[in-house]
Amino acid sequence: MASSSYSNSPCAACKFLRRKCMPDCIFAPYFPPEEPQKFANVHKIFGASNVSKLLNEVLPHQREDAVNSLAYEAEARIKDPVYGCVGAISVLQRHVLRLQKELEATNADLMRYACNENMPAPTSQFGRRMGHGAGSYGQSSGLYYSSPWNNNQPSCEDSQERGGEGNNMQG
């Protein structure tokens, strides 16, 4: 991370906001002047005030990660104003589920070859174990977070059907 606290060049945040970059500028360590777009995105989506409050709430050694995550989310929201980074999460979740199902089916095939018809009892052990594992995979559904509304409202569980495809550049 570049620090402009002791240099003449203001940080990207202070450049954007057209203000004097003080030595104790909270943005300076994380928004170097060489990356103006980073702060521009974050400011556009979240606002400098909110980012400043967020950074003040986390420990100093966590601020770089916090800024990077905000920059990622801001860029995702600019690219996809409807779903933002939540769309990517939805796509990844479905991918994981699809891979799990495929793994389950392949493991079942493997069991059939490993314990072919002439084998007695041990087959049941495999069936119980894989059944348990398969059951837990099969039960997985929905997203990590609950519905923001109670009834008659779109829920996060429905996002698997709608998340990720809406890359509309509306603005």
Next chain:
Amino acid sequence: MTLKGGTSHACAACKYQRRRCSAECPLAPYFPAEQPKLFQNAHKLFGVRNMLKILEHLEPSQKNEAMWSIICQANIRDKSPVYGCWGITRQLQYQVLLAEEELQAVNAQLEMYRQQHQQHQQQISSMPIDMTSQLELGMAPPSNALSLFNHTPQPYNVVPALPVTQQQQSYSNSSKAGYNSSAFMDTKDNAANPFWVQHSFANNNNNSMATFQSQLAASQPLAIQQVVQDYDEMHPFFDTIDDRQSYIDSKEAYESSSEESLKDTNQSIEHVAENELKSAAACFSLTSVN
């Protein structure tokens, strides 16, 4: 604050801002008064003005989806102030990589079994010719061995998997170790990371998503390892079957055709074969005369 002459309450957004909630309040549909935390999180991350800016450029049909994603994003940020959605994305990417590697390994194992199965089928079809030659040499097994002939290739098929499975275990372990040592979550707050992921599972979604993730992380590599270990456990089982004698004698026929590969297989079977050879010979001398 209630509407004039109305019975409806102000939405959580207007309540928070302490202003009158009109019928045209754009945020009222998304922030019910009974869930103030939703708006607090969204307001903390985005702010009212930024949320409205996002909404004003969207079609009416997209506004619900957009607000839902904003609220989700804000809730995630509330639970994980440092990493937010970025942390979940990286976690999922890691899970995808793990699952793909595992699938690749299992497919390789499956392919190996398929090939062995095909070879086994070919050997069964060709074996009677060898058996005939053994008879001519006076080394034929007892008569009941032929009916149990189909059982004999099984440990032969299973055991060669041992070196492969050992590789499998090391493959899974090394891949996991490699990912664990990577800095994808270059966190200075390691103790909190697994907590917040599990925390969000436990609090927000009471279904088995938590179970799903823990199962994914812990049991997928173990499933294959457990299968491999069970193969080892199966070998003593073969030693205890009633047709052990005939099994061992028919195994000698195998050795004549594929001696090198059998020597690499189960040592216990060979040991038993040596011990049983005398009794087998004695049996043969009593029954082989036609």
